[in-house]
Amino acid sequence: MKRIFFTLIVFFAVQFAGLTQVFTTMESVGVPGADAFRVVYETTKGELWTGSEKWVMRVTKDGWDWQSPQPSFDFRNITAIAEDKTSAIWVSSNDHGIARYKDSVWTHYTMAEGLATDYINALVIDLNGNIWAGTYSGVSRFDGKTWTNWSSEKDPNVGMSVYCDATGIIYTPIKGGVSIFKNNKWEVLKAPYESQTLTVFKDKKNMLWLSSQEGLSAYDGKTWKSFSTKHGLENDFIEFITNGHDGKLYLGYQGSGIGIFDGHKAYTVTAATGLCANTIKMITTDSKGTIWIATNQGLCYSPQLP
Numbered sequence: 001m002k003r004i005f006f007t008l009i010v011f012f013a014v015q016f017a018g019l020t021q022v023f024t025t026m027e028s029v030g031v032p033g034a035d036a037f038r039v040v041y042e043t044t045k046g047e048l049w050t051g052s053e054k055w056v057m058r059v060t061k062d063g064w065d066w067q068s069p070q071p072s073f074d075f076r077n078i079t080a081i082a083e084d085k086t087s088a089i090w091v092s093s094n095d096h097g098i099a100r101y102k103d104s105v106w107t108h109y110t111m112a113e114g115l116a117t118d119y120i121n122a123l124v125i126d127l128n129g130n131i132w133a134g135t136y137s138g139v140s141r142f143d144g145k146t147w148t149n150w151s152s153e154k155d156p157n158v159g160m161s162v163y164c165d166a167t168g169i170i171y172t173p174i175k176g177g178v179s180i181f182k183n184n185k186w187e188v189l190k191a192p193y194e195s196q197t198l199t200v201f202k203d204k205k206n207m208l209w210l211s212s213q214e215g216l217s218a219y220d221g222k223t224w225k226s227f228s229t230k231h232g233l234e235n236d237f238i239e240f241i242t243n244g245h246d247g248k249l250y251l252g253y254q255g256s257g258i259g260i261f262d263g264h265k266a267y268t269v270t271a272a273t274g275l276c277a278n279t280i281k282m283i284t285t286d287s288k289g290t291i292w293i294a295t296n297q298g299l300c301y302s303p304q305l306p
Contacts, residue, residue: 051078252280
């Protein structure tokens with residue numbers, strides 16, 4: 001088994017908002033296919049799993065392990081990773097369906113097993129253990145035995161991605177808003193814009209955030225607030241939203257780096273200050289407090305952001 005240990009290959013120390021930012025890129029550590037990353041996920045055992053255009057990889061206490069978790073079947077272009085209650089790891093691909101990893105054995109799910117399509121954009125697991133997949137043909141749900149599909153072609157209230165909040169509510173982004181799964185059907189919540197919703201996120205204060213090519217929109221259950229470059233955002237095209245430090249949000253921009261947004265103003269961290277690239281696919285903070293950033297040109301990490 002080949003393992004590649006962490007090496008500080010590229011080091012940047014940058015003064016930002018009174019803090020020293022340290023970024024380490026993984027570009028030259030020897031990990032094959034360290035190119036376009038879309039997902040970083042920490043398991044309950046503390047293992048870090050990540051996926052790129054070419055590989056499924058994980059980080060154990062011994063370092064990078066890119067060889068042993070590879071499926072025997074063709075499985076590339078990783079889009080999402082999640083862990084179920086049995087500690088099985090579920091991985092989705094944007095052209096090879098979904099794979100489940102349990103006790104060193106991979107199980108493959110495709111259209112032949114009931115998926116709506118093999119082109120998967122997103123993967124989440126609800127509180128009941130159901131597997132939800134956002135696909136190019138709509139939404140698929142797996143209850144452990146059967147796949148149930150909702151077609152985006154037949155129902156405009158069904159999107160091509162999925163998001164599960166901390167209470168187990170399932171959302172799918174649609175044009176002009178978001179659909180929420182209630183009573184076995186999709187109910188539409190209209191947003192204050194007409195373009196396609198890109199990202200759905202609910203923060204620690206139960207505020208619902210949506211992003212589109214028109215910026216950010218926040219819903220508190222009664223009213224909407226909108227934010228854009230007019231309010232200090234670096235870019236209106238936001239691909240990812242997650243909780244940041246001290247109640248802030250981390251925003252993954254398309255082509256403009258990371259935005260740190262406190263609800264009123266935003267700061268920006270870019271490739272000029274050490275990021276792998278300016279197109280951000282995912283940001284996650286592991287149990288040790290390290291911040292991992294997946295980009296279209298590699299993977300980097302930092303001990304802190306503002």
